[in-house]
Amino acid sequence: DGHMANEMTIVSWGGAYSASQDNAYHQPYIAQSGISIINDESASEAVAKLRAMNEAGNITWDLVDVEAADAIRLCDEGLAMEVDVDEVLAAAPDGTSATDDFGGALVSDCFIPQIVFSTTFGYRTDMVPEGVEPPSGACDVFDLETYPGKRALNRNPIANMEWALLCDGVAYEDVYDMLETDEGQAQAFAKLDTIKDQTIWWTAGAETPQLLADGEIFMGSTYNGRLFSLIAEQGQPVGMAWDWQMFDLDGWVIPTGLSEDRLARTLDYVYFATDTQRLADQAAYISYGPTRQSSAPLVGKHATLGIDMAPHMPTEPSNAENTFYNNYLWWADYRDDLDAKFQAWLAQ
Amino acid sequence: MLAADGRPLKASLNRALRRQKIRALFLIAPLLIFILVSFVMPIFDMLLRSVENQIVGNTLPRTVVALQDWDENADTAPDEVVFAALYTDIALAAEYKTHTRLGSRLNYEMTGISSLFRKTGRAVGRFETDVYTEAFQAADPAYADPAQWAGWMQDDNIRAALPQTTNTYDAWAQMIVEEENDIPAEEEPWDFVYTALYADAAGGAALPISVDLSAIEPVSLQASFAEIDEDWIDPDVWQTIKAFSPSYTDGYFLNAVDLLRGADGVEQRPENERLYIGQFINTFVMSLSIMGMCVLLGYPIAWLLANLPARSANLLMILVLLPFWTSLLVRTSAWKVLLQQQGVINDLLVWMRIIADDGRLTMINNQTGTIIAMTHILLPFMILPLYSVMKTIPPSYLRAAKSLGATDWTAFWRVYFPQSVPGIGAGCILVFILSIGYYITPELVGGTKGVFISNRIAFHISSSLNWGLAAALGTILLTVVMVLYWMYDKIVGIDNVKLGG
Amino acid sequence: MSGLPPYATKAQTLRYYGLRTLCGLIFFFLIAPIIVIIPLSFNAQDFFTFTPEMLSLNPDGFSTKHYEDFFSNSDWQLAVRNSLKIAPVATLISVSLGTLAAIGLSQSHVPFRRAIMAILISPMIVPLIISATGMYFFYSNPYIPIPFYGKIELPFTLTGTYLGVVLAHAALGIPFVIITVTATLVGFDNSLTRAAANMGAGPVTTFFRVQMPLILPGVVSGGLFAFITSFDEVVVVLFVGSAGQKTLPWQMFTGLREQISPTILAVATILIGISILLLFTLEILRRRSERLRGMSPS
Amino acid sequence: MLDNENAFVAFDRVQKSYDGETLVVKDLNLAMPKGEFLTMLGPSGSGKTTCLMMLAGFETATHGDITLDGISINNIPPHKRGIGMVFQNYALFPHMTVAENLSFPLEVRKMGKSEREEKVKRALDMVQMGSFAGRRPAQLSGGQQQRIALARALVFEPELVLMDEPLGALDKQLRETLQFEITNLAHDLGITTVYVTHDQTEALTMSDRVAVFDDGRIQQLAPPDELYEKPQNSFVAQFIGENNTLEGVVQEIQGETCIVKLDSGDIIDAVPVNVSAVGDRTKVSIRPERVEFKRDRLHADAHTLKAEVLEFIYMGDIFRTRLRVAGTDEFVIKTRNAPDQARLKPGEMIEIGWLPQDCRALDA
Amino acid sequence: MLDNENAFVAFDRVQKSYDGETLVVKDLNLAMPKGEFLTMLGPSGSGKTTCLMMLAGFETATHGDITLDGISINNIPPHKRGIGMVFQNYALFPHMTVAENLSFPLEVRKMGKSEREEKVKRALDMVQMGSFAGRRPAQLSGGQQQRIALARALVFEPELVLMDEPLGALDKQLRETLQFEITNLAHDLGITTVYVTHDQTEALTMSDRVAVFDDGRIQQLAPPDELYEKPQNSFVAQFIGENNTLEGVVQEIQGETCIVKLDSGDIIDAVPVNVSAVGDRTKVSIRPERVEFKRDRLHADAHTLKAEVLEFIYMGDIFRTRLRVAGTDEFVIKTRNAPDQARLKPGEMIEIGWLPQDCRALDA
């Protein structure tokens, strides 16, 4: 295969996110180790590709950045390598073990957490009707009366179904139980029906920012880092509505089946890139929070804009008043089923 | 008919032509082989996935065999034998980590199986079958000696006497080598091997070293599984496993046409899950509209090009080919810029006061968007064949019609148009074939209504990972395309496809 | 279509100019997206939007930063290098094999001609998504099927390799070569090759000295189509390739999905410029060949 | 001669240029009475088709006037001129049957169905193609297609029919049959016909009058025998039939005869056609079949020339003998392959002569 | 006759089928001595080109043997046969100049540059095209192209040259000039030539021998005059030249003459050619130019027939008169357009006759 001794392929999401990784991890690592890094931006198809690579017995990737749900899936299927966190990752500067430092972020044996991010809402500040409070969160998306205009939502059931139930009055604890039932699903779809013809459904994270910038929509969901860059870096008249942000984790997985030297190289990189300082550094480029508790205090100012990053993090208490935690395991079971129903509903 | 030397004329002819034929084939062969290998085989390979279902048989080989005796119409779960087989299978699969993949596969057929398998994989190591292990090892230390085990398992007499043990041990040994990179002769067999040994012994087989089994309290595997999840004694789960245990399945195809294999045979899916027939119809209707648009826009252009002097025609042809050669992605993005509500066209219309600012037209993220963008992309495929047909219609026909007293319009409609119909046919089929399989453009401008079946295929390939369903949808799509292709070949002839000039 | 005759009625005049206007509009439709792209690529903003500054022609609304980005960004440069590494080789394969096969197919005694032709054209007809997934699976794990035996799995993989992408793109380009070269060969006067043989030239000499120079325009135009196919192809490369082989369209596609940046438009503008050059070259070649061919009386 | 007012078809000082630079038709004047069969004959590119197209209305004259039955047709669109036309490649509509092709001009004239059918049948019978009504043009042979094209041009009973090299693509045998049929039909129906060809035999055998075109002008307009026997200039003489030319200077003109001194010094008699004065250079023209070489058949008072036989060619019905005469090697004589005909041998020296009236002194 | 061993080119029981169902060439036997100019003449589709292609090696005979200089060439590929060929459309390489075209066969023979140049120059001079060496074929007229094609076929000095209707596309004047040049060249260089045409005049004027093809067989192989004057069967008689046929029954055969009773009841004399017995049906064939109608030239002891003049056609050098004779309307006589020639008028009744030896009784 095309792997040279000094080359690593790291798969990530592209755009500003990859750029932040490049600045915080890749460049310092390259400078230190002399290894060159190829960026692959196929993280959205990581599971499919890893499966095919596994079938073929030819793993061309060295490290993959995936969402927690995918990490669980990959781990279950044996496509990602189980790692002993304390052995592989650095301890916190104060000596706290990696396991304790990452804490609840370690959702799978294969998952090396990196950031917390959330799917939340941005809105055009200049399109807020006069005399009305700007929207504050997910439920405002269903309020066409107060906030007329087009919306943008992700073209799959995840998050949308939960928000629909939640904003239809279902208690936070009951959302997944309800969604298991036909009635719960019907209720969610009914709620979504109310805004269906006002909604543009996106498939890529970049779409909502573009739509907001064009003034095509009034509000739309997307990853909070994207909104940050739209507001802070591009200076667009856009505000954020944090309530019921859908909380999620993102991190590394190592594909199974790497040769020994490649594995050693990958582990070396991972050790470097997930220490307390690096994780904090990443937050200087994008508004995603570090998953180590020990990194939180180190989060500083934006690397070029010089603004404080902490208030833009999903974990900032004022943003996290109401946070929705995605139930990955539940989705693993119900995804196919709800997906079919969701797509059928969309096509109606 | 015979030749002069009495041999059949055909035979003499073939002999005479052999060299020419070989020469021609010799020239074609490299490409043919290349295409067969690099293109045709991959497609067949993919289509096979639409019926392939070895995963169940490969992951649960013993269970599948044991299930043959179970009556799927009975309202009870299978008996202990099946669960014993399942125990071994899942224990092994959990090591290979294939049980979750099987779970995902069966989850397509029945929601919830995925987590059932995942849970079971985690719990299967904690069954209380270690009582057997301990009993055997206590009875004779030889039973705890890996080397002794390995020795027994090379003795044909013992192998014959202990069929279940042999089968289980072999599978275990293979797993130890492949997954753990250890040597079986140095590893103590796992609980499920002892469980099989117990089952053999309980069945009356002679053990290598006899052991008194009466003291062992048998463990109910059925109960153990039920303890992990009640679903294991739900006959529906077992029906699903049994129904999808053959190596080949029609399940994906049924799904692809909104059917499913229910309790009493094939039935329609519930209304809120019916998707694909609608998508196929949508794909068809939109392709037809695109085709229609292409004819409407392509005909005048082709006519103009065919009737202008060659020099100007060739220059104008560049206007046709330029978009053809501009990145599809870029063109599609440009249509976004043009068509969206705050886009160029709406802005212009508002500026010209044709529409009001709050009455902006929705031309994108719906079928209109797809049709406009795809018409633009496929228009050259209509213009080129039309043009090449029209080039062959001599102007003297129109002149003849006029000399016979026909007005311009009659001459066109009665004489020119009918002769250009083959070009329309060629262009239509080409455009239709190409549009029916489109993927990128609808993905970017189609919204939810303006997408094609190809988008579903891509979705199942890269997102939902239901490759079998993707293959089934692909097979159906490919069949439609092939039928059209065949028609095209019949009507126009493949050699008559022309690109330009 | 000469000008209007003196006896043209009002209706005829109307039809004449009406048709021309209509054609003008359709041509405009054809190039409208291209017209939009070019100014947007000079956008000072990072979005695909005509900003008020641009509309008022304020110089602040324009910048060449997206071009600078293109030339300085290593991802784009890698993509350009890859495209330039993949497309020419794929084109070379399609053109060489395709031309040979087209010549074979144009001979008079080809058994199963229609079937062979159908197979060779199929990469153009089979929906791309199907080709892409098929290649993805098969190239991941290639094998040789042996009838009545099964298959021999090959000990290597093609996905994520340069070779894999080149093979896939060569396959996609072949129909274009076959179509254009066969079309050229239809007009090819077989007596020329016969004449050459008659004068003592062997098949190889005949091919290179007589046939090739004359069908060159068809071969070149087929090659250009094949080149563009590879150069503009995104679905297959996304499946078969990996980041090491990312091509320009790959980079554009992920760019469009992950970050909508006018750098893509800058790239497109550059490519359009190249296309125009190529098209004019082709037209000049065509005229030249017409001059050459005009000679042999038919 | 016919003046333009009384003529059925008249070209009056017509000019035509396609590109605004060169005149393809230069000052064309032509008047045809009703019922005449006129052939335009000339080399390729001489403007024949252009004239026809102007008459039919597919090209517009850049100058001058064309009248039909006394009315200027410049402003009448083609489909209102009511002129039948047979095209070189027939232009039968390939998607219609023979009957539909014939019925087309009647349909566009809004003729009733039964009348149409009857006329179509009559026209088909006229060209003896009655049983082919249901066929498509592609299923007909070239000659059959030609007949259908003819029938289609005649079915709506036009008074004027134009034919542009209608027989150009056919083989010799078929050509001859159809030439005969076309002339007969035209005469029987009394149709005025303009016929274009570049085959001189065709022109001579078919026409009432022939207009010889060259360089956008009519070089001579005359009945066939006059054209052959009394060409007005050396172009016509060369173009029509085979011809021997000898160059020389006029020595004497006496009314209907003149004496020419050839460049070789030999003296011959000739009819002065377009030489005007003694001392003019001239091309003397004599037809190969008018040359005599048998002593007994030579005219007593005519000049004779010495000739050497260079080649004797057997051509079946005739013998063609090439001679060296008065310095030229290309002098040809033709003799009928009759039983008593002498077969000359290369090298033989003979004496040749002709009647003075067969020998014409033309422009140089 | 030449036997195959001594012949330069020989076809020995050659058959050819393209589709395995019909034979396009049936049992072809032909032997040519060195230096002969042989023409294959026949209607379209009779297999002439096919024979040529088999000889050149582009088609393979399905049966039989072709030998060149005594060696069977069935297994020699075309480019090793060393046969020169002139194609109907010349097949000049359009991308090469005239000189490059001519130099091509020498190059592939690995000839040195200076020798090549010299030979090319010589060949060009031979066809009088020396000054055109640098032009492209497209810049030449048809006749010039033809000469270059000829030069190219001869430049490598083949012993055998094949020509497939090389003059088919040219106009009459040019054709005649080139016919003359080709025969001269072939004879001067002593090249064996196989020439294909469907133009009988060409065949008659150019060839040493003519092979008349029909239906995949040679119908007659003979020198031109023998072919014209002594056709072996009615196909040859019809195909070569114009011919009048009258049908009847043989009444009497006496050595070199026979008496035929026509279907109209008239009695005529004829030479029996392939009638064998009294009572045989026969087609009697007589050339139009051998028919006499002037009293004084009719043979005394020959039978004469009554004839009615139907049509008189002026054709320039000859008059063609159509008569009704013995029940047929298609009887034609040709007379030279001589000053003293009578112009018959339609309706006139005349008496016609011929020498018995000009009238041949052929197969029915």
Ligand SMILES: Nc1ncnc2c1ncn2[C@@H]1O[C@H](COP(=O)(O)OP(=O)(O)OP(=O)(O)O)[C@@H](O)[C@H]1O
């Ligand atoms: N549509 C046209 N545009 C420009 N030039 C033309 C056009 N048609 C004919 N010509 C030119 O006008 C001249 C006369 O052409 P025309 O077709 O009348 O000749 P012709 O006598 O019919 O010749 P032919 O016997 O070859 O048919 C030629 O030089 C030709 O090139």
Ligand SMILES: Nc1ncnc2c1ncn2[C@@H]1O[C@H](COP(=O)(O)OP(=O)(O)OP(=O)(O)O)[C@@H](O)[C@H]1O
């Ligand atoms: N390549 C071919 N495949 C099939 N049939 C052929 C082929 N070439 C010629 N024929 C057939 O063979 C017969 C003889 O053809 P050939 O070309 O030898 O005739 P020809 O005597 O040269 O006629 P022409 O004077 O028209 O050139 C014809 O019936 C023709 O249709």
Ligand SMILES: [Mg+2]
């Ligand atoms: Mg013409």
Ligand SMILES: [Mg+2]
């Ligand atoms: Mg031929």
